[in-house]
Amino acid sequence: MSILLDTLLVTLIITCFLLLGSSRLGACIRISALQGVVTGMLPMALEDCSLLSYVTALGIAVIGLKGYVFPRLLFSALRESDTSREVQPFIGYMASLFFGILFLLGAFWLDTRLDLPVHSSSSLLVPVAFSLMCSGLFLIVARRTAMNQVIGYLVLENGIYCFGLAVVSGMPLLLELGVLMDIFVAVFVMGIAIYHINREFDHIDADRLSALKG
Amino acid sequence: MAPLMLGGISLLLRSARTALRFCAAGTLATAALAGFAALEVLRNGPAESAGGWLMLDALSAHHLLAMMTVFCLSALFAIGYFRDEVLDGRLTPKMAGRYGGLWFGSLAAMMLVLLSNSLGMMWVGVEASTLMTAFLICIHASPGALEAMWKYLLMCSVGVAAAFTGILLVAAATGAAGLHGVDALLWTNLMEAGSRLNPGLVKAGFIFIVIGYGTKAGLAPLHNWLPDAHSQAPAPVSAVFSGFLLNAALYCILRCLPLVEAATGGTGWGRDILVFFGLFSILVAAAFIVMQRDIKRLLAYSSVEHIGIMALGAGIGGAGAVAALFHLINHSICKPIAFFCAGRIGQIYGTHDLARLTMIMRRAPVWGAGLIVSLLALVGVAPFSIFLSEFLVLKAAVDRSMYVAAGLFLLGLGVVFIAVLRHIITMAWRPEEQPSAPIKFSAAEALLIFIPLGVMLALGVWVPETLLDILNRAAQILGGLS
Numbered sequence: 001m002s003i004l005l006d007t008l009l010v011t012l013i014i015t016c017f018l019l020l021g022s023s024r025l026g027a028c029i030r031i032s033a034l035q036g037v038v039t040g041m042l043p044m045a046l047e048d049c050s051l052l053s054y055v056t057a058l059g060i061a062v063i064g065l066k067g068y069v070f071p072r073l074l075f076s077a078l079r080e081s082d083t084s085r086e087v088q089p090f091i092g093y094m095a096s097l098f099f100g101i102l103f104l105l106g107a108f109w110l111d112t113r114l115d116l117p118v119h120s121s122s123s124l125l126v127p128v129a130f131s132l133m134c135s136g137l138f139l140i141v142a143r144r145t146a147m148n149q150v151i152g153y154l155v156l157e158n159g160i161y162c163f164g165l166a167v168v169s170g171m172p173l174l175l176e177l178g179v180l181m182d183i184f185v186a187v188f189v190m191g192i193a194i195y196h197i198n199r200e201f202d203h204i205d206a207d208r209l210s211a212l213k214g
Numbered sequence: 215m216a217p218l219m220l221g222g223i224s225l226l227l228r229s230a231r232t233a234l235r236f237c238a239a240g241t242l243a244t245a246a247l248a249g250f251a252a253l254e255v256l257r258n259g260p261a262e263s264a265g266g267w268l269m270l271d272a273l274s275a276h277h278l279l280a281m282m283t284v285f286c287l288s289a290l291f292a293i294g295y296f297r298d299e300v301l302d303g304r305l306t307p308k309m310a311g312r313y314g315g316l317w318f319g320s321l322a323a324m325m326l327v328l329l330s331n332s333l334g335m336m337w338v339g340v341e342a343s344t345l346m347t348a349f350l351i352c353i354h355a356s357p358g359a360l361e362a363m364w365k366y367l368l369m370c371s372v373g374v375a376a377a378f379t380g381i382l383l384v385a386a387a388t389g390a391a392g393l394h395g396v397d398a399l400l401w402t403n404l405m406e407a408g409s410r411l412n413p414g415l416v417k418a419g420f421i422f423i424v425i426g427y428g429t430k431a432g433l434a435p436l437h438n439w440l441p442d443a444h445s446q447a448p449a450p451v452s453a454v455f456s457g458f459l460l461n462a463a464l465y466c467i468l469r470c471l472p473l474v475e476a477a478t479g480g481t482g483w484g485r486d487i488l489v490f491f492g493l494f495s496i497l498v499a500a501a502f503i504v505m506q507r508d509i510k511r512l513l514a515y516s517s518v519e520h521i522g523i524m525a526l527g528a529g530i531g532g533a534g535a536v537a538a539l540f541h542l543i544n545h546s547i548c549k550p551i552a553f554f555c556a557g558r559i560g561q562i563y564g565t566h567d568l569a570r571l572t573m574i575m576r577r578a579p580v581w582g583a584g585l586i587v588s589l590l591a592l593v594g595v596a597p598f599s600i601f602l603s604e605f606l607v608l609k610a611a612v613d614r615s616m617y618v619a620a621g622l623f624l625l626g627l628g629v630v631f632i633a634v635l636r637h638i639i640t641m642a643w644r645p646e647e648q649p650s651a652p653i654k655f656s657a658a659e660a661l662l663i664f665i666p667l668g669v670m671l672a673l674g675v676w677v678p679e680t681l682l683d684i685l686n687r688a689a690q691i692l693g694g695l696s
Contacts, residue, residue, distance in 0.1 A: 114418070133379070137372065146364065153372070157375060160382070163379065167383070168382055168386060178378060184341075184367070
């Protein structure tokens with residue numbers, strides 16, 4: 001079982017790097033869907049789960065949401081808007097990949113420093129969770145299109161979900177609550193679709209700061 | 215539960231005006247219930263229900279009273295504010311119905327934050343209130359409002375995610391204290407466990423919680439969404455944002471403060487974090503107020519300043535916590551009034567640009583005078599109660615010999631005072647380019663503005679016993695009071 005778990009975790013890291021390095025929004029959506037499915041399979045791969053049937057149901061819900069519902073919604077929103085690729089991200093793709101590597105190293109370092117009561121058979125789970133969280137935040141800050149920011153949020157959320165799995169296996173309620181964060185994603189996508197938010201919002205652009213008059 | 219049902223009904227209402235009236239009536243009814251519950255708590259001590267999942271103690275009762283004041287004032291004001299927009303069709307019945315639904319939805323969400331005993335449910339409340347209020351910003355879907363909404367949603371959802379990570383860490387810390395299962399996250403259980411919690415994990419969790427909820431509370435440097443959202447939302451919504459939404463998020467931080475203190479053995483580690491964020495917010499807000507050119511953004515930065523003062527007071531602890539809670543009440547009464555007046559003046563002048571708002575006292579007597587008086591109260595002019603609470607915070611800081619903090623606090627307040635006074639003088643007395651006739655106003659509107667300001671004045675001179683009692687008991691929960 002541990003091999004299965006490690007395989008899943010490595011897949012998560014690889015999808016993360018793919019997201020950091022690709023510019024086509026359609027490809028990004030597919031990769032994030034794959035990542036969602038893998039995240040959903042994680043609880044079933046953890047061997048020390050006492051509430052197996054319950055966790056399986058939760059996993060299926062997560063897979064359904066992140067692997068099917070969100071990609072569908074995102075694709076339909078993508079068709080509505082006329083953007084198909086990220087034109088000029090704040091931080092280029094090579095630099096993004098470099099940051100991704102830094103996050104991974106930092107996550108392993110942090111894991112050795114923190115003394116977390118981890119209930120898992122794989123020592124990879126916590127570092128992977130940290131690096132997913134960092135990469136998600138990075139995607140939100142470093143990309144301009146609303147679509148990519150939503151995908152970044154999804155990655156962040158997957159990271160938190162993994163972290164929750166590692167730390168609080170005794171409290172399925174918390175994991176359930178974590179799934180509630182998906183509502184935000186749904187709302188984001190609705191926002192894009194309904195209000196046609198396809199133009200770029202420059203959150204941290206210096207030009208904007210002067211336009212907003214302090 | 216009552217607000218949820220009311221929200222459902224208001225979605226069905228046909229006429230815009232009835233929807234707004236219904237909002238006001240429903241809010242008042244909920245306020246009566248909440249007031250009754252709060253008084254019950256004061257008489258009989260903390261109340262629990264739903265198997266310990268809901269809890270009302272002095273701290274939440276205090277916040278509940280402040281919240282209902284803000285919501286009642288805003289709901290009453292909304293009737294007048296939207297009247298013209300209803301008449302010329304800019305606010306359709308469907309929009310008003312949606313507004314009502316979201317209004318009660320956010321009321322219910324914030325109530326959940328205050329009433330829930332479990333950190334998890336509290337988090338759900340914060341998340342729900344973020345979603346509900348996001349759509350209140352863009353009732354009028356202008357590009358500016360949409361951008362403000364997007365920024366708000368994105369920043370606060372990341373913040374909420376960070377807070378969730380913090381809660382996970384706190385949950386991990388309960389393992390060492392022998393708490394298991396779903397009851398482990400109940401605040402009362404955590405407080406009992408106190409020093410048995412794993413201090414390292416609680417500290418890490420508290421950092422995430424402060425950053426996460428601090429984003430929503432508008433603590434600098436996490437406040438970037440705030441001026442945009444406040445300036446783009448309609449005035450009653452801005453009032454709710456500023457008057458209570460920020461406090462609801464701060465409340466979550468304050469709830470966790472005694473936990474951290476208990477877990478770290480009262481070293482004041484958590485308090486120092488709050489003092490830092492508080493001072494930083496005051497100074498950043500002061501800098502932005504100096505160069506502000508938009509009245510609603512000015513008020514928004516003033517909210518950042520006041521949230522900073524509350525965080526500072528709570529961080530000082532003891533008498534500072536009492537002062538911070540008193541300041542919360544004062545701010546929650548005064549800030550909505552300032553937003554109401556600014557909103558109406560914005561409607562009259564068609565702009566929020568400070569350079570173009572001139573002679574406001576002559577052209578719009580009630581709103582102009584109301585705005586100027588409430589701005590004076592907000593910067594802490596003497597007879598108003600904000601002066602009193604700010605002075606008490608300062609005194610608490612000096613008593614604890616935190617002279618650096620006290621000095622920076624005074625510096626921030628001084629800068630804000632001078633900057634706002636300069637804006638007030640131009641607004642009130644700079645001659646108009648084209649003189650125009652004064653706007654008519656109704657007696658009800660004047661009462662709505664001047665009764666709360668009168669209350670502020672009265673509180674500045676004399677604080678009733680019951681209020682002092684509430685403040686003391688609530689501050690005891692925050693700890694540090696002998």
